[in-house]
Amino acid sequence: MKTILSKVMKTNRILSIMTVLFLGVMTSCIHDDDYNIPNLEFVEPDIQANTTISIVKSMYNGSLVDFSEASNGGEPIIEGYVVSNDEAGNFYKVLIIQDAPENPTAAIQLDVDVTSLYAKYKPGRKIYVKLNGLGMDDFNGVLHIGSIEGSTVGRISAVNYEDYIIRSSEVATLVPKIITPADYNDSYINMLVQIDNMQLRSEELGQPYGYADNTYSVNRYLKNCIDDSETILRNSGFASFKGQEFPQGRGSIIAVFSKYNSDYQLFIRDTEDVMFNNDRCDPIFEETFSTAVDNTTLDLPGWINYATAGSVVWSEQVYSGNGYAELNPYNSGDVSNIAWLITPAIDMDAQEGEVLTFQTEHAYPDSGHDPLEVLISTDFDGTTSGIETATWTSLSFDASYEVDYNTWYNFTDSGNIDLSSFNGTAYVAFKYTGSDTNNQNMTLHVDNVKVFVP
Numbered sequence: 086m087k088t089i090l091s092k093v094m095k096t097n098r099i100l101s102i103m104t105v106l107f108l109g110v111m112t113s114c115i116h117d118d119d120y121n122i123p124n125l126e127f128v129e130p131d132i133q134a135n136t137t138i139s140i141v142k143s144m145y146n147g148s149l150v151d152f153s154e155a156s157n158g159g160e161p162i163i164e165g166y167v168v169s170n171d172e173a174g175n176f177y178k179v180l181i182i183q184d185a186p187e188n189p190t191a192a193i194q195l196d197v198d199v200t201s202l203y204a205k206y207k208p209g210r211k212i213y214v215k216l217n218g219l220g221m222d223d224f225n226g227v228l229h230i231g232s233i234e235g236s237t238v239g240r241i242s243a244v245n246y247e248d249y250i251i252r253s254s255e256v257a258t259l260v261p262k263i264i265t266p267a268d269y270n271d272s273y274i275n276m277l278v279q280i281d282n283m284q285l286r287s288e289e290l291g292q293p294y295g296y297a298d299n300t301y302s303v304n305r306y307l308k309n310c311i312d313d314s315e316t317i318l319r320n321s322g323f324a325s326f327k328g329q330e331f332p333q334g335r336g337s338i339i340a341v342f343s344k345y346n347s348d349y350q351l352f353i354r355d356t357e358d359v360m361f362n363n364d365r366c367d368p369i370f371e372e373t374f375s376t377a378v379d380n381t382t383l384d385l386p387g388w389i390n391y392a393t394a395g396s397v398v399w400s401e402q403v404y405s406g407n408g409y410a411e412l413n414p415y416n417s418g419d420v421s422n423i424a425w426l427i428t429p430a431i432d433m434d435a436q437e438g439e440v441l442t443f444q445t446e447h448a449y450p451d452s453g454h455d456p457l458e459v460l461i462s463t464d465f466d467g468t469t470s471g472i473e474t475a476t477w478t479s480l481s482f483d484a485s486y487e488v489d490y491n492t493w494y495n496f497t498d499s500g501n502i503d504l505s506s507f508n509g510t511a512y513v514a515f516k517y518t519g520s521d522t523n524n525q526n527m528t529l530h531v532d533n534v535k536v537f538v539p
Contacts, residue, residue, distance in 0.1 A: 127254040132213050134164035138184045139191035142228055145221055149236055152216035161216040166257055168192070168277040168341055170354040172203040175324040178240055180206055180250070181275050181341055182214075186257035192275035195250065196231035198240035208354070211253035219249060226344040227274055261339045266314040269349045273342045280351075282310040284335040284365050288375075294356070295320045295327030303327070304350075310335060310366035313535075317350035319343070332361035368537035369439060370431045377401035377408030387429025391469045395419035399426045399517075402530070409532035412456075412517040415449070419521050425472055426515040428534065433463070433504070433511045436538050441502040441513060443534040447486045447527055448493040454525045457484060459499075460514040463507055477514065478507075486527065496532060504536065 141163055144150050152161055165182030180202055183192035186209060195214065206212065219241065220233040231238035241249055261279035285292075286308045295303040300322035307316045318340070320327060339358040340351035353359060372385070383390045383399040390399045397414045414422040433439060445457065459482055465475035485497035504511070513534070519525040 129254050130213065130251045132162065132251055134162050134213060135159075136161045136163055137191065138163050138165055138182070138193050141216070141221070141230075142191055142193060145223065145228055147223075149233070149238065150221040151233060152219050152221070156217060162213055163193075163216065164211060164213050164253075165193070166259065167206045167208055167210045167212060168259060168275075169352075170203050170208050171201065173325045173355040175321045175326075175352060175354065176341075177321065177323065178202075180212070182212060183276050187260035189262065189276050191272075194227060194229050194275050196229050196238065196240040197246050197250070198243045199246060205252060206250075207256065209256045209259050211255040211257065213251040213253065215249050215251070225346050226271075264342075266309050266312060266316060269342075271344065274344055276342050277339065278342045278351075279337055279339045280307075280309070280316070281337045282335065282366070283307045283316070283338050284310065284361060285331050285333065286315060287367055287371075289331070290333050291330065293328050293330050295322055295324060297328035305331060307338065307351075313533075317345075317348055319345075319350045319352055326356045329356060332359055333365065334361040335363045335365050336361040366537075368535045369436065370428065370534075370536040372428070372534045374401065374408035374410060374532055377403050377410075379403040383410055383426065389425065389427040389467070389469060389472075391427075391472065392422070392424045393473060395422035395424070395521075397422050398424050399515075407532070409530045410515070411528065411530050413526070413528040414517075414519050414521045415526040415528065417521045417526075420523070422517065422519045422521065422526070424517045426517075426531070427465075427472070428513045430467060431511045431513070431536055433507050433509060437505060438538050439504040439507070439536055440539055441480065441499070441504050441534075441536050443482075443499045444496040444532045445482075445485045445499065446494055446496045446530045446532075447484075450486050450490050450527050451525050454519065454527055455484075455487075456517050456519045456525065456527050456529055457531075458514075458516040458518070459502075460516060461504065461507060461511055462514070463509045463511050465512045467512070472514075480513075494530075496530075501539070 144155055165184055166186045167180055168183055169176045169179060169181035171177060178197055178200060180195040180197055183189035219230055220238045221228055221230045222238045229238055232241045259277055261277045263279045264273060286306045289305060302322050303320050305318045305320060307318055337360045340353045343350050343352055378401050381401050383401045392398050395414065395417060396419055397417050400411050402409055402411045410426060412424050459480045460477035461480055462475045462477045465471055480502050482499040482502055483497060485495060488497055515531050517529060
Protein backbone atom coordinates (compact mmCIF):
# COMPACT_ATOMS: atom_id res chain seq x y z
CA MET A 86 0.00 0.00 0.00
CA LYS A 87 2.83 2.38 0.90
CA THR A 88 4.48 1.57 -2.39
CA ILE A 89 1.39 2.55 -4.38
CA LEU A 90 0.93 5.75 -2.39
CA SER A 91 4.56 6.73 -2.83
CA LYS A 92 4.30 6.22 -6.59
CA VAL A 93 1.21 8.45 -6.76
CA MET A 94 2.92 11.17 -4.71
CA LYS A 95 6.00 10.95 -6.91
CA THR A 96 3.87 11.28 -10.03
CA ASN A 97 2.08 14.31 -8.59
CA ARG A 98 5.41 15.97 -7.77
CA ILE A 99 6.60 15.43 -11.35
CA LEU A 100 3.39 16.92 -12.75
CA SER A 101 3.68 19.91 -10.41
CA ILE A 102 7.26 20.53 -11.50
CA MET A 103 6.26 20.29 -15.19
CA THR A 104 3.39 22.72 -14.64
CA VAL A 105 5.67 25.22 -12.93
CA LEU A 106 8.20 24.90 -15.72
CA PHE A 107 5.51 25.36 -18.36
CA LEU A 108 4.07 28.42 -16.63
CA GLY A 109 7.56 29.79 -16.24
CA VAL A 110 8.20 29.41 -19.93
CA MET A 111 4.86 31.01 -20.79
CA THR A 112 5.50 33.88 -18.36
CA SER A 113 8.90 34.54 -19.91
CA CYS A 114 7.22 34.98 -23.32
CA ILE A 115 4.62 37.45 -22.08
CA HIS A 116 5.33 41.06 -21.13
CA ASP A 117 2.47 43.24 -20.01
CA ASP A 118 -0.05 41.07 -21.91
CA ASP A 119 1.70 41.71 -25.26
CA TYR A 120 2.82 38.78 -27.38
CA ASN A 121 6.09 39.15 -29.25
CA ILE A 122 5.91 38.46 -33.01
CA PRO A 123 8.57 35.94 -33.98
CA ASN A 124 11.47 37.54 -35.78
CA LEU A 125 11.32 36.08 -39.32
CA GLU A 126 14.32 37.61 -41.00
CA PHE A 127 14.08 37.92 -44.81
CA VAL A 128 17.46 37.28 -46.36
CA GLU A 129 18.04 39.52 -49.37
CA PRO A 130 18.88 37.33 -52.38
CA ASP A 131 22.39 37.48 -53.77
CA ILE A 132 21.39 38.60 -57.24
CA GLN A 133 21.62 41.69 -59.40
CA ALA A 134 19.89 42.78 -62.58
CA ASN A 135 22.17 43.08 -65.59
CA THR A 136 19.65 44.36 -68.14
CA THR A 137 16.39 46.30 -68.16
CA ILE A 138 12.78 45.64 -69.05
CA SER A 139 13.06 48.23 -71.80
CA ILE A 140 16.06 46.52 -73.40
CA VAL A 141 14.40 43.12 -73.15
CA LYS A 142 11.21 44.39 -74.81
CA SER A 143 13.27 45.88 -77.63
CA MET A 144 14.49 42.36 -78.48
CA TYR A 145 11.06 41.47 -79.87
CA ASN A 146 10.95 41.78 -83.66
CA GLY A 147 7.69 40.05 -84.45
CA SER A 148 8.47 36.45 -83.47
CA LEU A 149 9.20 34.42 -80.36
CA VAL A 150 12.29 35.48 -78.37
CA ASP A 151 14.14 32.56 -76.77
CA PHE A 152 16.27 34.22 -74.10
CA SER A 153 18.64 31.26 -73.81
CA GLU A 154 19.57 31.69 -77.46
CA ALA A 155 19.45 35.48 -77.47
CA SER A 156 21.76 35.85 -74.46
CA ASN A 157 24.83 34.38 -76.25
CA GLY A 158 25.79 32.28 -73.25
CA GLY A 159 25.05 34.92 -70.64
CA GLU A 160 22.24 35.02 -68.10
CA PRO A 161 19.98 38.06 -68.58
CA ILE A 162 18.30 39.19 -65.36
CA ILE A 163 15.75 41.97 -65.06
CA GLU A 164 14.25 43.59 -62.00
CA GLY A 165 10.89 45.21 -61.48
CA TYR A 166 8.13 46.11 -59.06
CA VAL A 167 4.87 44.19 -58.98
CA VAL A 168 1.86 46.30 -59.95
CA SER A 169 -0.77 43.57 -60.40
CA ASN A 170 -2.79 41.96 -57.62
CA ASP A 171 -4.88 38.83 -58.08
CA GLU A 172 -6.44 38.83 -54.60
CA ALA A 173 -9.81 40.08 -55.92
CA GLY A 174 -9.69 37.78 -58.95
CA ASN A 175 -9.46 40.38 -61.70
CA PHE A 176 -5.98 39.11 -62.65
CA TYR A 177 -5.35 35.43 -63.27
CA LYS A 178 -2.00 33.68 -63.19
CA VAL A 179 0.00 36.76 -64.16
CA LEU A 180 2.57 38.98 -62.51
CA ILE A 181 2.89 42.42 -64.03
CA ILE A 182 5.99 44.42 -63.21
CA GLN A 183 7.36 47.85 -64.07
CA ASP A 184 10.92 49.11 -63.82
CA ALA A 185 10.37 51.69 -61.06
CA PRO A 186 7.76 52.30 -58.36
CA GLU A 187 7.32 55.86 -59.63
CA ASN A 188 7.72 57.33 -63.13
CA PRO A 189 8.44 53.97 -64.80
CA THR A 190 9.75 53.78 -68.34
CA ALA A 191 8.80 50.18 -69.19
CA ALA A 192 6.69 47.29 -67.92
CA ILE A 193 6.13 43.64 -68.81
CA GLN A 194 3.79 40.74 -68.05
CA LEU A 195 4.94 37.40 -66.63
CA ASP A 196 2.68 34.38 -67.12
CA VAL A 197 2.86 32.03 -64.11
CA ASP A 198 0.80 28.88 -63.57
CA VAL A 199 0.01 29.82 -59.97
CA THR A 200 -3.05 31.38 -58.34
CA SER A 201 -3.06 33.63 -55.27
CA LEU A 202 0.25 35.18 -56.29
CA TYR A 203 -0.52 38.17 -54.05
CA ALA A 204 0.47 36.07 -51.02
CA LYS A 205 4.12 36.29 -52.09
CA TYR A 206 4.11 39.15 -54.58
CA LYS A 207 1.95 41.95 -53.30
CA PRO A 208 1.93 45.30 -55.11
CA GLY A 209 5.21 47.12 -54.66
CA ARG A 210 7.28 43.96 -54.11
CA LYS A 211 10.58 44.11 -55.97
CA ILE A 212 11.48 40.96 -57.86
CA TYR A 213 14.26 39.69 -60.08
CA VAL A 214 13.55 37.53 -63.12
CA LYS A 215 16.12 35.14 -64.56
CA LEU A 216 15.30 34.94 -68.24
CA ASN A 217 17.36 31.97 -69.41
CA GLY A 218 14.94 29.12 -70.11
CA LEU A 219 12.07 31.53 -70.75
CA GLY A 220 10.70 33.23 -73.86
CA MET A 221 8.76 36.31 -74.90
CA ASP A 222 5.97 36.71 -77.43
CA ASP A 223 3.16 39.06 -78.35
CA PHE A 224 -0.49 38.21 -77.65
CA ASN A 225 -3.05 40.64 -79.05
CA GLY A 226 -0.72 43.61 -78.70
CA VAL A 227 0.80 42.82 -75.29
CA LEU A 228 4.25 41.27 -74.73
CA HIS A 229 4.30 38.25 -72.38
CA ILE A 230 7.22 36.43 -70.79
CA GLY A 231 6.69 32.76 -69.99
CA SER A 232 7.72 29.18 -70.56
CA ILE A 233 8.51 28.30 -74.17
CA GLU A 234 5.89 26.04 -75.69
CA GLY A 235 6.77 25.33 -79.28
CA SER A 236 6.61 28.56 -81.26
CA THR A 237 5.00 30.61 -78.50
CA VAL A 238 5.06 31.00 -74.70
CA GLY A 239 2.84 29.62 -71.96
CA ARG A 240 2.80 29.89 -68.20
CA ILE A 241 5.89 29.24 -66.12
CA SER A 242 5.35 25.98 -64.24
CA ALA A 243 4.12 26.03 -60.65
CA VAL A 244 6.84 23.47 -59.89
CA ASN A 245 9.84 25.68 -60.61
CA TYR A 246 8.61 29.27 -61.08
CA GLU A 247 10.62 30.36 -58.02
CA ASP A 248 13.78 29.33 -59.85
CA TYR A 249 13.06 32.17 -62.28
CA ILE A 250 11.24 34.73 -60.11
CA ILE A 251 13.25 35.81 -57.08
CA ARG A 252 11.74 38.00 -54.36
CA SER A 253 13.58 40.93 -52.89
CA SER A 254 12.91 42.12 -49.35
CA GLU A 255 12.04 45.55 -50.75
CA VAL A 256 8.38 46.53 -50.91
CA ALA A 257 8.07 50.02 -52.38
CA THR A 258 5.14 52.42 -52.37
CA LEU A 259 3.74 52.55 -55.89
CA VAL A 260 2.89 55.95 -57.36
CA PRO A 261 0.63 55.62 -60.42
CA LYS A 262 1.69 57.46 -63.55
CA ILE A 263 -0.90 60.15 -64.28
CA ILE A 264 -1.96 60.17 -67.92
CA THR A 265 -4.90 61.38 -70.01
CA PRO A 266 -6.74 59.59 -72.82
CA ALA A 267 -4.88 61.82 -75.26
CA ASP A 268 -1.62 60.27 -73.99
CA TYR A 269 -2.57 56.65 -74.72
CA ASN A 270 0.15 54.74 -76.55
CA ASP A 271 1.92 51.39 -76.40
CA SER A 272 4.69 52.66 -74.12
CA TYR A 273 2.26 52.62 -71.17
CA ILE A 274 1.21 48.98 -71.61
CA ASN A 275 1.39 47.10 -68.26
CA MET A 276 2.17 50.24 -66.26
CA LEU A 277 0.15 51.31 -63.24
CA VAL A 278 -1.57 54.52 -64.33
CA GLN A 279 -4.06 57.03 -62.98
CA ILE A 280 -6.61 58.79 -65.16
CA ASP A 281 -8.63 61.70 -63.75
CA ASN A 282 -12.03 63.14 -64.64
CA MET A 283 -13.53 59.80 -65.57
CA GLN A 284 -17.04 58.42 -65.10
CA LEU A 285 -19.13 55.49 -66.25
CA ARG A 286 -20.94 56.41 -69.46
CA SER A 287 -24.58 57.30 -68.84
CA GLU A 288 -25.96 54.33 -70.80
CA GLU A 289 -24.47 51.96 -68.20
CA LEU A 290 -25.49 53.71 -64.96
CA GLY A 291 -26.92 51.28 -62.45
CA GLN A 292 -24.98 48.34 -63.88
CA PRO A 293 -22.57 46.19 -61.81
CA TYR A 294 -18.90 45.75 -62.59
CA GLY A 295 -19.66 42.46 -64.32
CA TYR A 296 -22.25 39.71 -64.63
CA ALA A 297 -23.25 38.42 -61.22
CA ASP A 298 -24.72 35.18 -62.58
CA ASN A 299 -21.96 33.97 -64.91
CA THR A 300 -18.20 34.07 -65.47
CA TYR A 301 -18.02 36.00 -68.72
CA SER A 302 -15.73 39.03 -68.72
CA VAL A 303 -17.37 42.40 -69.23
CA ASN A 304 -16.32 45.66 -70.82
CA ARG A 305 -17.51 48.78 -69.04
CA TYR A 306 -16.95 52.08 -70.83
CA LEU A 307 -15.58 55.08 -69.00
CA LYS A 308 -16.13 58.57 -70.36
CA ASN A 309 -13.60 61.34 -69.89
CA CYS A 310 -15.12 64.67 -68.86
CA ILE A 311 -12.41 66.73 -70.54
CA ASP A 312 -12.24 65.35 -74.07
CA ASP A 313 -15.42 63.21 -74.17
CA SER A 314 -13.41 60.10 -75.12
CA GLU A 315 -14.31 56.59 -74.00
CA THR A 316 -11.99 54.00 -72.42
CA ILE A 317 -12.65 50.29 -71.94
CA LEU A 318 -12.49 48.94 -68.40
CA ARG A 319 -12.18 45.14 -68.58
CA ASN A 320 -13.59 43.18 -65.62
CA SER A 321 -13.12 39.44 -65.16
CA GLY A 322 -16.10 37.15 -64.71
CA PHE A 323 -14.20 35.64 -61.76
CA ALA A 324 -13.64 38.95 -59.93
CA SER A 325 -15.05 38.96 -56.42
CA PHE A 326 -16.55 42.40 -57.02
CA LYS A 327 -18.34 41.59 -60.29
CA GLY A 328 -21.80 41.83 -58.69
CA GLN A 329 -21.20 45.22 -57.05
CA GLU A 330 -22.87 48.25 -58.63
CA PHE A 331 -20.43 50.49 -60.44
CA PRO A 332 -19.99 53.92 -58.78
CA GLN A 333 -22.12 56.56 -60.49
CA GLY A 334 -19.97 59.61 -59.75
CA ARG A 335 -16.91 61.13 -61.38
CA GLY A 336 -13.29 60.96 -60.31
CA SER A 337 -9.99 59.14 -60.73
CA ILE A 338 -9.23 55.54 -61.59
CA ILE A 339 -6.00 53.65 -60.93
CA ALA A 340 -5.44 50.65 -63.18
CA VAL A 341 -2.96 48.54 -65.09
CA PHE A 342 -2.90 49.87 -68.64
CA SER A 343 -3.30 47.24 -71.32
CA LYS A 344 -4.35 46.59 -74.88
CA TYR A 345 -6.37 44.12 -76.90
CA ASN A 346 -5.50 44.27 -80.58
CA SER A 347 -6.04 47.98 -81.40
CA ASP A 348 -8.12 48.82 -78.30
CA TYR A 349 -6.49 50.20 -75.17
CA GLN A 350 -8.10 49.02 -71.96
CA LEU A 351 -7.73 49.14 -68.19
CA PHE A 352 -7.66 46.47 -65.47
CA ILE A 353 -8.32 47.45 -61.85
CA ARG A 354 -6.90 45.41 -58.99
CA ASP A 355 -9.95 45.90 -56.77
CA THR A 356 -12.75 48.43 -56.32
CA GLU A 357 -10.55 50.71 -54.21
CA ASP A 358 -8.91 51.68 -57.51
CA VAL A 359 -12.15 53.39 -58.60
CA MET A 360 -12.46 56.74 -56.80
CA PHE A 361 -15.59 58.24 -58.35
CA ASN A 362 -16.72 60.45 -55.46
CA ASN A 363 -17.49 63.72 -57.25
CA ASP A 364 -20.57 64.90 -59.15
CA ARG A 365 -20.94 63.66 -62.71
CA CYS A 366 -20.19 65.87 -65.69
CA ASP A 367 -23.17 64.77 -67.76
CA PRO A 368 -24.21 67.25 -70.45
CA ILE A 369 -27.48 69.16 -70.24
CA PHE A 370 -28.44 67.58 -73.53
CA GLU A 371 -26.69 65.00 -75.69
CA GLU A 372 -27.49 63.00 -78.81
CA THR A 373 -24.93 60.62 -80.26
CA PHE A 374 -27.40 58.87 -82.61
CA SER A 375 -26.17 55.58 -81.16
CA THR A 376 -29.67 54.09 -81.53
CA ALA A 377 -29.90 55.00 -85.22
CA VAL A 378 -31.35 52.38 -87.57
CA ASP A 379 -29.53 52.43 -90.86
CA ASN A 380 -31.25 54.06 -93.83
CA THR A 381 -34.52 54.91 -92.07
CA THR A 382 -36.39 58.17 -91.55
CA LEU A 383 -35.06 59.87 -88.44
CA ASP A 384 -37.55 59.27 -85.66
CA LEU A 385 -35.81 59.81 -82.33
CA PRO A 386 -37.81 60.61 -79.16
CA GLY A 387 -38.46 64.35 -78.80
CA TRP A 388 -36.86 65.32 -82.10
CA ILE A 389 -38.78 67.09 -84.88
CA ASN A 390 -37.94 66.06 -88.44
CA TYR A 391 -39.90 68.13 -90.94
CA ALA A 392 -39.54 69.54 -94.46
CA THR A 393 -41.05 72.95 -95.15
CA ALA A 394 -40.11 72.62 -98.84
CA GLY A 395 -39.46 69.54 -100.97
CA SER A 396 -39.92 65.87 -100.20
CA VAL A 397 -36.66 65.01 -98.42
CA VAL A 398 -36.37 64.78 -94.64
CA TRP A 399 -33.48 63.79 -92.38
CA SER A 400 -32.62 60.09 -92.15
CA GLU A 401 -30.81 57.83 -89.71
CA GLN A 402 -27.63 56.27 -91.05
CA VAL A 403 -25.03 53.88 -89.59
CA TYR A 404 -21.53 53.35 -90.91
CA SER A 405 -18.91 51.15 -89.21
CA GLY A 406 -21.06 51.05 -86.10
CA ASN A 407 -21.43 54.83 -85.84
CA GLY A 408 -24.87 56.39 -86.12
CA TYR A 409 -25.57 59.90 -87.43
CA ALA A 410 -28.23 62.07 -89.09
CA GLU A 411 -28.11 62.61 -92.85
CA LEU A 412 -29.74 64.99 -95.30
CA ASN A 413 -29.26 64.03 -98.93
CA PRO A 414 -31.62 65.58 -101.51
CA TYR A 415 -29.78 64.07 -104.48
CA ASN A 416 -32.08 62.57 -107.10
CA SER A 417 -35.19 63.89 -105.36
CA GLY A 418 -36.15 66.06 -108.33
CA ASP A 419 -37.10 68.87 -105.95
CA VAL A 420 -36.65 72.47 -107.01
CA SER A 421 -36.36 73.48 -103.37
CA ASN A 422 -35.34 71.49 -100.33
CA ILE A 423 -35.73 72.95 -96.84
CA ALA A 424 -35.53 70.33 -94.09
CA TRP A 425 -35.52 71.00 -90.34
CA LEU A 426 -34.10 68.76 -87.62
CA ILE A 427 -34.96 70.21 -84.20
CA THR A 428 -33.79 68.97 -80.81
CA PRO A 429 -36.08 68.26 -77.87
CA ALA A 430 -36.62 71.15 -75.42
CA ILE A 431 -33.55 72.20 -73.44
CA ASP A 432 -33.86 73.93 -70.03
CA MET A 433 -31.53 76.94 -70.05
CA ASP A 434 -32.47 78.18 -66.55
CA ALA A 435 -31.13 75.26 -64.49
CA GLN A 436 -27.50 76.33 -64.99
CA GLU A 437 -25.31 79.05 -66.46
CA GLY A 438 -22.59 79.19 -69.10
CA GLU A 439 -24.03 76.67 -71.58
CA VAL A 440 -22.07 75.67 -74.67
CA LEU A 441 -23.22 73.83 -77.80
CA THR A 442 -21.01 71.48 -79.81
CA PHE A 443 -21.66 69.05 -82.66
CA GLN A 444 -19.92 67.53 -85.65
CA THR A 445 -20.57 67.71 -89.38
CA GLU A 446 -19.19 65.93 -92.42
CA HIS A 447 -20.08 66.10 -96.09
CA ALA A 448 -19.67 64.62 -99.55
CA TYR A 449 -20.26 65.83 -103.11
CA PRO A 450 -19.95 69.55 -102.32
CA ASP A 451 -21.40 72.12 -104.72
CA SER A 452 -19.44 75.28 -105.44
CA GLY A 453 -20.84 78.20 -103.49
CA HIS A 454 -23.50 76.10 -101.78
CA ASP A 455 -23.64 76.55 -97.99
CA PRO A 456 -26.54 74.28 -97.07
CA LEU A 457 -26.60 74.20 -93.26
CA GLU A 458 -27.82 76.76 -90.76
CA VAL A 459 -27.76 76.08 -87.05
CA LEU A 460 -30.40 78.07 -85.19
CA ILE A 461 -31.77 78.47 -81.66
CA SER A 462 -35.19 79.61 -80.49
CA THR A 463 -36.67 80.27 -77.07
CA ASP A 464 -40.22 81.03 -78.28
CA PHE A 465 -40.75 77.95 -80.44
CA ASP A 466 -43.84 76.01 -79.33
CA GLY A 467 -42.48 72.59 -80.23
CA THR A 468 -44.89 71.92 -83.11
CA THR A 469 -44.30 71.64 -86.86
CA SER A 470 -46.83 74.43 -87.44
CA GLY A 471 -44.82 76.73 -85.19
CA ILE A 472 -41.51 76.31 -87.00
CA GLU A 473 -41.90 79.21 -89.41
CA THR A 474 -43.53 81.56 -86.90
CA ALA A 475 -40.89 81.15 -84.17
CA THR A 476 -37.95 83.50 -83.73
CA TRP A 477 -34.74 81.75 -84.74
CA THR A 478 -31.26 83.11 -84.01
CA SER A 479 -28.42 81.94 -86.24
CA LEU A 480 -25.35 80.41 -84.56
CA SER A 481 -21.86 80.48 -86.09
CA PHE A 482 -19.90 77.24 -86.28
CA ASP A 483 -17.01 75.54 -88.06
CA ALA A 484 -18.41 73.45 -90.92
CA SER A 485 -16.64 70.52 -92.58
CA TYR A 486 -17.16 71.84 -96.12
CA GLU A 487 -15.80 75.26 -95.20
CA VAL A 488 -12.59 73.77 -93.82
CA ASP A 489 -11.56 71.62 -96.76
CA TYR A 490 -13.53 71.05 -99.95
CA ASN A 491 -11.29 68.12 -100.82
CA THR A 492 -12.03 66.12 -97.67
CA TRP A 493 -15.14 63.99 -97.83
CA TYR A 494 -16.63 61.95 -95.00
CA ASN A 495 -14.43 63.50 -92.36
CA PHE A 496 -16.19 64.75 -89.24
CA THR A 497 -15.29 68.27 -88.20
CA ASP A 498 -15.92 69.75 -84.74
CA SER A 499 -18.20 72.76 -84.66
CA GLY A 500 -16.16 74.46 -81.98
CA ASN A 501 -17.68 75.74 -78.75
CA ILE A 502 -20.81 77.79 -79.44
CA ASP A 503 -21.77 80.10 -76.58
CA LEU A 504 -25.42 79.77 -75.51
CA SER A 505 -25.09 81.51 -72.15
CA SER A 506 -27.22 84.51 -73.21
CA PHE A 507 -30.32 82.36 -73.83
CA ASN A 508 -32.87 81.72 -71.10
CA GLY A 509 -36.02 79.72 -70.70
CA THR A 510 -36.76 76.69 -72.86
CA ALA A 511 -34.63 76.48 -75.98
CA TYR A 512 -34.65 74.39 -79.14
CA VAL A 513 -31.65 73.96 -81.46
CA ALA A 514 -32.43 73.45 -85.15
CA PHE A 515 -30.33 72.09 -88.01
CA LYS A 516 -31.81 73.57 -91.17
CA TYR A 517 -30.73 72.32 -94.58
CA THR A 518 -31.51 74.47 -97.64
CA GLY A 519 -30.78 73.22 -101.14
CA SER A 520 -32.15 72.23 -104.54
CA ASP A 521 -31.69 69.01 -106.44
CA THR A 522 -32.57 70.52 -109.83
CA ASN A 523 -30.19 73.45 -109.32
CA ASN A 524 -27.30 71.16 -108.32
CA GLN A 525 -27.33 72.22 -104.66
CA ASN A 526 -27.66 68.75 -103.21
CA MET A 527 -24.58 68.19 -101.05
CA THR A 528 -24.76 65.16 -98.76
CA LEU A 529 -24.54 66.35 -95.14
CA HIS A 530 -24.12 64.44 -91.87
CA VAL A 531 -24.63 65.68 -88.29
CA ASP A 532 -23.44 63.81 -85.20
CA ASN A 533 -22.65 64.15 -81.47
CA VAL A 534 -24.90 67.08 -80.59
CA LYS A 535 -24.24 68.26 -77.06
CA VAL A 536 -25.18 71.17 -74.79
CA PHE A 537 -23.09 71.33 -71.61
CA VAL A 538 -21.38 73.56 -69.10
CA PRO A 539 -17.56 73.32 -69.46
